[in-house]
Every structure is written in structure tokens, then in C-alpha cells.
Amino acid sequence: MKPADQTTRERQATSIIPGMGPEQTARTTKIRADIHETIEADPTLKKRIAKLAMPGASRDLNFFGKLLVDCGERTIWERDTATLPWGCRYWRRKARDFARQYIRPDALAADLDPHNYDPKPILSAAAKAGFQTAMMPFPIGTAEPFAYLRAAVMQPAVIAEEFATECGGIGLLLLAHHLGCAPIMLSGHIPSMVRHLVPLYQRLKKGAPETMAFAITEPGAGSDVEETEGGAQAHLVTTAKRAKGGFILNGRKCFISGGGYAQKVTLYAKLDGEGIESWTCFIVDKNMPGFSVGRLEHKMGQRASDAAELILEDVFVPKENAVGKLRSGWANNRNVLNYSRPCVGAMALGHGRGAFERALEFCRRTYLGPKRLIDYQDIQYTLSDMAMSLWSARAMIWHSCAQLLRCNQAASATAKVIASDTAFKVCNQAIEIMGDHGYVHANSVERLWRDSRLTQIYEGTNQINRLSLIEFLWEAEFNK
């Protein structure tokens, strides 16, 4: 036996799925016919089964009773979409179509060989379609204003789920951009918006493949900067020193999603000689002298989006690039996390849904003896559990988004934790239900499983997020 080269794309393209060959297909066709014959052979039984099912049984109810029965044959996706405000419905449908048309074809290759994946075409397509400006309402951005006023992050959240259903890496590539823009928006600082966000959004609407990144994590401070007590004791190295007309920045940031590609970064630094209380957000352009991209991390998943180290060596940043007031960075950072966590939860939900949909398809087309896998009760039980888990996670995410214009820390953290834990569980179930087929890259479920694991870590580990809930509700709920 020749050793197999396990890394070439050719093998992935030629890998076979046992059970799908012509012989098996002929056999399963015969089996289908046998099953059909069995039911057809007993018309009385067939009739009784049809009558006992709810659509049939409800015919015996009176007029008002019938009105109270939901017998619509609609998917969970369609049912959920129908509950959304018009603007969110629009973006959810559009995002699903976009993800299937643009993200799905690139997903496997971008994961296998991220360093040779060119993100520009998809960034441009997404920008033209309005996805990259959906954090702000029309006329600045492309979010639908009425839905935006009801729930500011709902539109990005429904988009995030759809993108992540197809590919976590490409999804992150597109969505981390909103995280980069969020500090400007949430600073409430109109001059920064006018100076930086408005021109960027105008370029994006024309299809510019530009992105922004968000940089808080430092080599010695990861979770610290996502939680109050940790922040107070964090070991931070990135500093901003006042200079004529601006600031001189020095230090390092690490694990910055999309940091290697982004043209601009919203980056937090403490003022020279002060602590984290002095954190200030700056907009750093990658062309500024002294700014460089260091190591690009080798990640387990979400590989199409880079996780970069950013190095600042005497980078001069003009004072106009300070976002909002000096020393407002810590509050700004925390609020950005409050807004982004429901979206991260939605991304996790997408990974779980993607794995579920693929496992479901596998169960539909795979036969175990005379029946499809999906016809076995134990398989139905597992699939049902997966669907319920995902549905309940979506309910929590959408609930956390529906806090009017503001996102509260407890609801956001809960959405992120519940969704990411659910997604990882569902992805595991999907792999298991597919047996050996589950861990084959070409079947995509294992990729989504790898993608989902990161959602339990970034935007604050799930442990940190649990502490966030305690912190937020301490006086109101716990310390009575």
C-alpha cells in the first residue's frame, strides 16, 4: 500500500463516500420500492395513518378549533424568519442566498489553504451587496432604519448566522470588519464617525474590498481585557505617548481577527505612565510608519480569516484618530463586547446549523439495511435534540438583540455562552451521527466543528462571560 498524501486537494476532490456508488444506488432503489410496496399493500393502514396525523385529525375540529391549530409545513427557518421585522427578514433571506452563492463554493479550499486564499472578490461582493455596511442604518449604512431602532444588532446577527452556516473562516473574515467599526459607532463621537466611518462606508458601498479590525488582546492579557477585575490587574504593554499633533504608539497586539488583511485597526492603548483606566481607542492605518503585521497564527479552525500579531514601533497617530474622549477606551471596549457577543453567538449558531443541515442530509441519503438512517427512531431522537438545541439558542440570541438600541452585558454574555456551547455540542453530535464520514474534511461537518470551538474562546472565554453576567446583575439579582 502506498502511503497516502493526506494534504493534497486532489485527494479531497476524489475521495469517495461509500454507499453512494452505482451498485449501492441500484440496491437502495430496490429497497425504496419494497418499502413503498409494504405500505401500499395495506391501504387501510395508510388511510388511518394519514387521518391520525394532525393535519388530518384537525378536520374533526370545529371552525374555531381549526383556526387554533398550526399545521403549516414550514421549516424552522421559515417560521423564525416570519417573526422578524421586515428589515431583518430582508437581510436574513439575502444573507442566506449570498452565503450559498459566494461562501459555500470557497469554503473547503479556503480552509485547506488559507494562505493562498484571496479574500478580495468575496469582500467586494459582500460590500456591494450592502453586508459590510449593515452596522449603521440608512443613509450612512445599509441597515433598515425601523428594524435598527427596534434592535440595533439584530440585522448583523441574522447575517452572521447565515454566513457562518457555510463557513466560519469566511464568515469571520466578513464579520470581524463590523467589530472593527463598532468602537467608532459606539463612541458616540460624531467627528470620528464623519471623519472615518462615513468615507469608509461610501467606499464599501461601491464595492471596495476594505475591512477594519478590532485590537484589544495583548500577549500578556487576553481574557483580562474582557472582564473588570482582570482588567484592573492586566499586564498591558501597548502605550500611547503624547506628541505634537497626536500620539506615539508602541506595543503589540495578538490574535487579532482579520488584523493581517485589514486596512485600518481600532486599537486600544493606555496613556503613558497610566493604567488601564486610561485606555483610549485609536484608529491606526496599516500604512503608518512603524506599524507592521507579525506572526499569523496557525489556527485549528476559522482558518480563512487570519489571526494576526500587530506590532507598533513608534507609530505616530494624529490626534484626530483618537476615538472619542481620552480614557474612554475601557468603557468603549466593554460596550463593543456587549454588542458583538450576540453576533458571535449567532456565528456559533450558524456553525451548529451548518453541521446539523449536513448531518440531516447525510441521514436522508444513507441507507442502513432497508431503511434510510433518518427513518430510524434513535436517529430521529438525536436529530430532534440537535434541532431543539439550535432553536433554543437562536431564541436566546434574538432575545439578547431585542434590547432596543442598547445591548446589556448579561443578555449578550448569555447569548454568546449558550450559543457557542450549543453549537459545539451539536457539531459533535453531527460528527458522531455520521460515524467515520463525520471527520472527513470533504463532508464539511468537521470543519464547522473546528470553527465552532473558537466561539467558546474568543470575545471572552465562556468562563469570563459567565463572570460578566454576575458582574452586571450583582446588585440587582445576586447580592440582595
Added chain:
Amino acid sequence: MSTSSFEMHEFIETAHAFAAKSVASIFDGEHADGKLDKIDDVLSTAFSIGLAASPDPNQPGYDYGIWGAALSETGLAPSTLMLSAVAEVCGGVALNLHVQGLASQVIHMSGRQLTSPPVRVAPAIQEEFGLPGWGTLNVPSVDAPARVMSEAKPVKGGYVIDGVKPFMYAMPGAESAVVFCRVDENWGCFLIPLTSAGLKTEAVGVRTGLRASYLTHLTLKGVQIPLEARLDDGDALPLLIRSLSLHWLGLAAIGAGIARGAVKAARKYASERYQGGTMLENHPVIRMLIAGAESNMEAAGALAARAGDMHLDTPEIMRASAIARLTGLQLSTEAVTDSLQVFGGYGYMEDYGMEKRLRDVTVLKSMAGTPQYLKQFIFESGEVRS
């Protein structure tokens, strides 16, 4: 029936030393899965020090290698502990030793004296639909739930075999496969050279983990083999039952080893990393994570050890192995993922080897039977036991 504690200690020490020196050496680089081109050298060392079993009596590990010929003398525990020891460093290398031992053990059990025995062999048990269910195990020609499709038909002077044996794990350089298939109403077991006419191996392609072991689909189309290639005396069910028991037990043992490696790494990291004004290990949440992981790891090890203390070829061992595979591997996976969480973002990067451990243990968890299959099996075998 079992090994003395002194001998057991020697076995385990050998495995630990092999893991620490030979296996660890492949991870001196950037690649998360190690230098896969060096795996063959590592496995050659395993043969030379007697860790890898073989059907070839001239190999040092013939008797006392993992699942070697002296299994009924040593008991199962030494093999499970050796697999765990190797898996602490690399699950893929441990899997190589496991499948090599499993196929060798079937040949030993058959009692056949081979004129020119192969050194490297691989077991091919699965059918297109997976492993045979309880009913099909007893009668391979019935759909209980799915009949065995690979079939050997007797012809003059031998057999002709047709079928597909997917997801066959093998050492690099495997020469022959031990193939289970249907012969009329019974099971048959055949030793088939991988160079046979009509036999095709096709690499599965990119997969999540355990990349140190080769994974192929085996397709047999009109493969002609002589009578002496059949390893059973008319019904291979006893060989198959032993194979399944050892397979599940071996996977559970490897999982427990991966979990142990992960927990050790998490403890070390927590004692070195400064976070939030103190060492990571001083945070109560981190302590809970590590303690939970250790508990799960110990429980997984205990399930494997329980099965490893049982006698071969009994309904109890088969059931205990299935439980160790189902629940033990679930616990091992939880131990690994919780250990990874201790590392935060670094756990997700390739640098610390934690993501590799999670990938490896997750593949183990998905091999050799879905949870639904194993639960059905445990239920059915419990009925027999009572």
C-alpha cells in the same frame, strides 16, 4: 492469566520511554501533526523494541507487543496501558500500534502457521454502513439492521471476494489486510495481500485528526485468494467478536491516554501563565476546569481498566469494551476540551498541541460505531448477559 505487577511496570516503562524519545521527536517543528514523513522511522523503532506486535514470529513484539500472541497469558491490561502511554504524546502513533496488534491478534487466534507471514497488517472489519449490528453479527446475511454486503464465494481452489471495506486504518507500509466478510450464512476471515489483483486502496483524504495513521477505503472486486488464506475454520464469528472487543477497548485506552496528556499540559500551563494579577492556576474557575478534566480523565481510564481486567472472549468483555468506547471516550473528549479551554486563545492555536489532541480524540469518538449503534449493542448484549 495476567501479568505480574513487575512485568506490567516494565511494559509501561517501555511504552513511556518510546513515547518520550521516539514519538516526541516528530513534534520538533511547526506542524501540528508532527513530521508525518518520520512516522515510518518511529514505527520501525516500535517494532525493534517489541512494542508493535506482528504475525511474524521473528519480530521482537510477536508475543508481548500490543495485542501480541501472548495475550491470553498477559491479559489485556498491559496492552491498554501501553496504548495509553503512547497516546499521551500522539494518538495517531498509538492507533497505528493498535490496529497492527489487532490484525496480528486475529491471525494468532486463528492458529494458522503462515509460511511467509507479513510483518505489517491491518484489520478491515467495517462494511459500507459501518459495523455489523447485533443481529447481523449473529447472522451476517440478515438485515438486522443491515446485512453484510462484502462476500466471499467459494470457487475451485479458493475464494473470490467482492465488496467494499471502508475506513480501514493501517500502518504505513501495511502488506496485508485481515478482511471479515460473509461466506454463505456465516462469517469468514481472510488474510489478503494488499497487492492482490482486483484489490484497490483509496486514501480517504483530508480528515480531522489521527493523521499519523493511514486511512483508506478498501475495494475488492473479484479478488481471488487460495483456500489457505482463510483464517477461520468455517465460522469467523469468534475472531470477529474478539476483534470488536479489542478494537473498542483499544480506542478507549488511546482516548484515556490523550486525555492524560492534555490534562498534564493544562496543569503545566496553568502553573506558568500569569493572568489577572496572579498565576492562572490560582483562579478558582481554572481550578474547576482542570479538576473536572482530571476527574473525567480518571473515569475514562477506569472504564478502560475495568474492561482490561476481564477475560477474553466473554460477553462481559465485549459489553464492557463497548461501554468504555462509548462513555470512556466521551469522558476523555470532555477532559481534552476542558484542558484546551485553560489555554484560552493559545489552546486553539497549533503551538501547544492542544487542538491536535482535541482533533484526535474527536476522531476516536467517531470511529467504530456511532453512539446509537453502541447503545443498541450494549442494550442487546445486556439482554444476553442476564
